[in-house]
Amino acid sequence: xxxxxxxxxxxxxxxxxxxxxFCCPITxxxxxxxxxxxxxxxxxxxxxEEWFRASRDSLRSPMTNLPLPIVLLAPNRxxxxxxxxxxxxxxxxxxxxxxxxxxxxxxxxWAEELLIVAVRPK
Numbered sequence: 450x451x452x453x454x455x456x457x458x459x460x461x462x463x464x465x466x467x468x469x470x471f472c473c474p475i476t477x478x479x480x481x482x483x484x485x486x487x488x489x490x491x492x493x494x495x496x497x498e499e500w501f502r503a504s505r506d507s508l509r510s511p512m513t514n515l516p517l518p519i520v521l522l523a524p525n526r527x528x529x530x531x532x533x534x535x536x537x538x539x540x541x542x543x544x545x546x547x548x549x550x551x552x553x554x555x556x557x558x559w560a561e562e563l564l565i566v567a568v569r570p571k
Contacts, residue, residue: 470528480532487520488517
């Protein structure tokens with residue numbers, strides 16, 4: 450029985466999704482700046498900060514919907530390093546995340562520009 454070739458192994462690896470623990474439960478994307486919240490879960494910093502801003506009247510966990518006693522975010526450097534090392538082995542995922550971030554930033558800038566035009570006196 451012939452063994453698999455390196456190209457076939459690379460293709461299998463390419464098709465595997467990243468570990469779920471590397472993805473933010475809010476955005477479902479790979480985290481670049483993972484932080485632990487008071488609920489014990491880890492989130493992408495920007496996503497959980499936006500969650501807090503949007504729900505400032507009633508701070509609740511995005512995972513459990515239970516009240517959070519404190520708004521404290523602790524960087525998870527070990528997880529961040531693990532994700533960075535993983536992405537070094539999976540450059541196609543790093544490119545995909547960069548493209549996604551670039552698209553999101555372009556949409557944000559476009560929306561900001563539309564808002565400025567909409568409120569500008571005529």
